[in-house]
Amino acid sequence: MSYPTMKSKPMGALFGVLALVAILSVAPAFGQTANEVDMAKGAGASQTADCVAANNCFNPNPLTVAPGTQVTWKNTDTVSHTVTSGKPSDNQTGTAFDSGGLIKPGGTFQFTFQNAGTYDYFCIVHPWMTAQVIVGGATMSNMTNTTNMINTTNMTASNNTATPEFGPVAPIVLAIAVISIVVFTTRYRGIPKL
Numbered sequence: 001m002s003y004p005t006m007k008s009k010p011m012g013a014l015f016g017v018l019a020l021v022a023i024l025s026v027a028p029a030f031g032q033t034a035n036e037v038d039m040a041k042g043a044g045a046s047q048t049a050d051c052v053a054a055n056n057c058f059n060p061n062p063l064t065v066a067p068g069t070q071v072t073w074k075n076t077d078t079v080s081h082t083v084t085s086g087k088p089s090d091n092q093t094g095t096a097f098d099s100g101g102l103i104k105p106g107g108t109f110q111f112t113f114q115n116a117g118t119y120d121y122f123c124i125v126h127p128w129m130t131a132q133v134i135v136g137g138a139t140m141s142n143m144t145n146t147t148n149m150i151n152t153t154n155m156t157a158s159n160n161t162a163t164p165e166f167g168p169v170a171p172i173v174l175a176i177a178v179i180s181i182v183v184f185t186t187r188y189r190g191i192p193k194l
Contacts, residue, residue, distance in 0.1 A: 035065055035069060035070075035071050035072070036071075036072045036074055037058050037059065037063055037071060037072070037073045037131070037133075038058075038059050038073075039059075039073065039074065039081050039129070040056060040057050040058075040059055041076055041077050041078065042077065042078075043058075043077050043081070043123075044077055044079040044081060044123070044126045044129070045079075049128075051129075052128050055130075055131075057128070057129035057130070058073070058083075058121075058131035061131040061132065062133065062134050063131070063133045064133075064135075065113060065133065065134070065135055065136075066135070066136060067114055067115060067116055069112065069113055069135070070112045071110065071111055071112075071113065071133060072109070072110045073103065073109045073110075074106075074107075074108050075103045075104065075107050075108070076105075080102035080103060080104050080125065081102070081103050081123040081125060081126065082099045082101070082102060082103065082123050082124045083097070083099040083103065083109050083111075083123070084097075084098045084099065084121060084122060084123070085097045085120065086120060086121065087120050087130065088127035088130070093122075097111045097119075097121070102125070113133060115135065116135050116136030117134075117135055118133075118134050118135075119133045119134075121133070
């Protein structure tokens with residue numbers, strides 16, 4: 001009794017589809033890195049709020065990220081806040097990044113950190129809410145250089161995003177690469193030796 005043999009083309013197509021799904025699900029990690037900072041509930045109530053003593057009115061604090069990382073601040077409190085670079089005691093604030101206005105409850109602000117350094121920030125309305133973003137593990141005391149940073153300051157409650165260098169193109173390029181490999185292997189029944 002002989003059994004029919006499986007055709008390699010259907011298996012190659014199945015492999016290609018599964019590989020494409022796997023790559024597209026992982027691809028955003030290659031094009032963009034994102035982290036979220038939550039504004040603690042009750043943070044705006046008073047300077048004696050629990051989060052002030054714990055130093056986590058912006059949580060996590062500090063947040064450590066790699067250069068090129070997009071950070072999203074989400075207002076989970078019941079009152080509006082700002083995200084403004086600097087310290088409340090500084091003469092000039094908001095030079096590295098600024099939410100450009102109040103972030104309403106449920107709203108977000110996004111900023112992409114391109115340069116290594118330590119970035120202090122706070123809420124102008126509630127100056128006891130302070131935190132840091134550490135980019136690349138290095139420290140930098142002067143946060144006035146904004147020329148190499150990307151700022152996304154549209155503060156609507158919608159999800160505005162900053163597009164990194166390879167952002168939406170990465171999944172397309174990966175999909176084309178996988179499809180090319182699948183077509184090549186099904187046509188030539190294997191990968192040729194170089």
